[in-house]
Each structure stands twice: as C-alpha cells, then as structure tokens.
Amino acid sequence: xxxxxxxxxxxxxxxxxxxxxxxxxxxxxxxxxxxxxxxxxxxxxxxxxxxxxxxxxxxxxxxxxxxxxxxxxxxxxxxxxxxxxxxxxxxxxxxxxxxxxxxxxxxxxxxxxxxxxxxxxxxxxxxxxxxxxxxxxxxxxxxxxxxxxxxxxxxxxxxxxxxxxxxxxxxxxxxxxxxxxxxxxxxxxxxxxxxxxxxxxxxxxxxxxxxxxxxxxxxxxxxxxxxxxx
Numbered sequence: 581x582x583x584x585x586x587x588x589x590x591x592x593x594x595x596x597x598x599x600x601x602x603x604x605x606x607x608x609x610x611x612x613x614x615x616x617x618x619x620x621x622x623x624x625x626x627x628x629x630x631x632x633x634x635x636x637x638x639x640x641x642x643x644x645x646x647x648x649x650x651x652x653x654x655x656x657x658x659x660x661x662x663x664x665x666x667x668x669x670x671x672x673x674x675x676x677x678x679x680x681x682x683x684x685x686x687x688x689x690x691x692x693x694x695x696x697x698x699x700x701x702x703x704x705x706x707x708x709x710x711x712x713x714x715x716x717x718x719x720x721x722x723x724x725x726x727x728x729x730x731x732x733x734x735x736x737x738x739x740x741x742x743x744x745x746x747x748x749x750x751x752x753x754x755x756x757x758x759x760x761x762x763x764x765x766x767x768x769x770x771x772x773x774x775x776x777x778x779x780x781x782x783x784x785x786x787x788x789x790x791x792x793x794x795x796x797x798x799x800x801x802x803x804x805x806x807x808x809x810x
Contacts (some may be wrong), residue, residue: 586598586599587599587607595613596611632669632672633698634666635675636698637702640690640727641714641793642680643686643721645709648769656680662793663794666794686726690727694732696737698800699731700804701793701804702727702731716752716756728761728762735762735763
C-alpha cells in the first residue's frame with residue numbers, strides 16, 4: 581500500500597501539524613501534541629486553500645458593504661477587528677485594503693466563487709450587512725439579485741438560507757419581494773414560519789455581522805447541510 585506523502589509540515593515547542601496527501605489526492609491534517617506524542621482532535625479540517633478562498637469571499641462581502649455608496653470608518657474597523665487573527669499574507673492584506681477604497685468589479689469577484697457553501701455564506705452575510713444600518717438601498721437589492729442570478733443555486737438552498745436568517749431580515753425579503761428572486765413561494769414561507777424553529781432577532785451591527793461571518797466560514801459545511809431546511 582502506498583504511503584501518504586507529506587505536503588506541508590508545521591511545528592512549535594508544543595505541537596506538530598502535518599498535511600499529507602494520499603494516492604487519490606485527498607489531503608488530511610494531523611495535529612500531534614509533542615509533549616505527549618498523542619494526536620489531538622481537530623475541530624475543523626484545515627487546508628492551505630482555505631485562506632485564498634476566504635480572501636475571495638471577503639472581497640465580495642466588502643463589495644456588498646459598498647452598495648449603499650459608502651463604507652463608514654467604524655465598519656472598516658469592525659472588519660479589521662474580526663479578521664485580525666486571520667493569517668493573511670502581506671500581499672493579501674494589500675488586496676483587502678484596496679477593496680475598501682477601490683473595489684474590484686463584482687463580475688471579476690464572482691468568477692472566483694465556486695462552492696455551494698461559499699455562495700450561501702456570501703448571500704447570508706450580504707443580507708445581514710445591507711440592513712445593519714436599518715436601510716435597504718435599491719443598489720443593495722440589485723446586488724443581491726445579481727448574486728442569485730450568477731450563483732445558480734438550487735431552490736432548496738434558498739429555503740435553507742431563508743430559514744436560518746433572523747426575522748428582521750425575512751421582513752425585508754418579503755417587503756422587497758426578494759422571495760420571488762429566491763424562488764420561494766408565499767405558501768412555502770407560511771410552511772417555514774409554521775414549522776421551523778423561530779430565529780430570534782440578533783444584533784445585526786457590523787461588528788456582529790463580521791464576527792458571525794468568520795464563525796460561519798469555519799462551520800459552513802455543517803451550517804448549510806440540506807437536512808437543516810426544517
């Protein structure tokens with residue numbers, strides 16, 4: 581049997597972390613306590629590709645924040661605070677800084693988003709961001725409609741998205757008739773409202789939105805499971 585090949589290896593005085601690739605190309609992370617020589621459980625599979633993917637997703641989130649024509653200093657500070665522990669390279673940090681002053685056209689950004697989970701995370705965070713200031717700008721609505729069109733998600737995915745959003749956001753969705761954009765019928769909304777667990781309204785300040793965004797990124801495969809519709 582062919583052995584897995586080590587592709588990356590990291591260590592400090594307490595832990596070693598090894599990334600290996602098997603003959604099928606699958607990558608697996610292994611965390612070992614150097615003091616005890618015992619392998620420890622990983623809360624999340626860690627892959628090197630996660631940071632570039634996160635960078636691309638973050639750029640679209642910044643683009644969403646730009647749709648009302650402004651990004652307040654407090655909002656930029658909230659973003660930087662939430663992302664301060666993300667190990668972006670210096671080049672990636674420059675890319676992010678550029679987005680706050682000269683955002684990349686959304687058409688270019690969307691091309692970099694390929695996974696279903698990333699698309700759902702972007703849509704969820706965008707909905708939360710655009711009402712963080714208690715306004716719903718026409719360009720923000722157009723931006724959401726553009727993302728929905730380009731992402732080409734299954735209608736069942738929009739049901740998952742609608743179900744996990746707080747009531748405050750759902751109100752805007754129906755008020756702005758965005759449930760039609762999301763391919764959700766009025767009777768389906770009634771079913772969700774009747775049987776789904778009620779999502780209490782949460783603080784949707786920029787600080788909360790960005791911190792939840794990072795947490796949702798780490799848990800995106802679980803958060804958007806199909807079984808979570810009802």
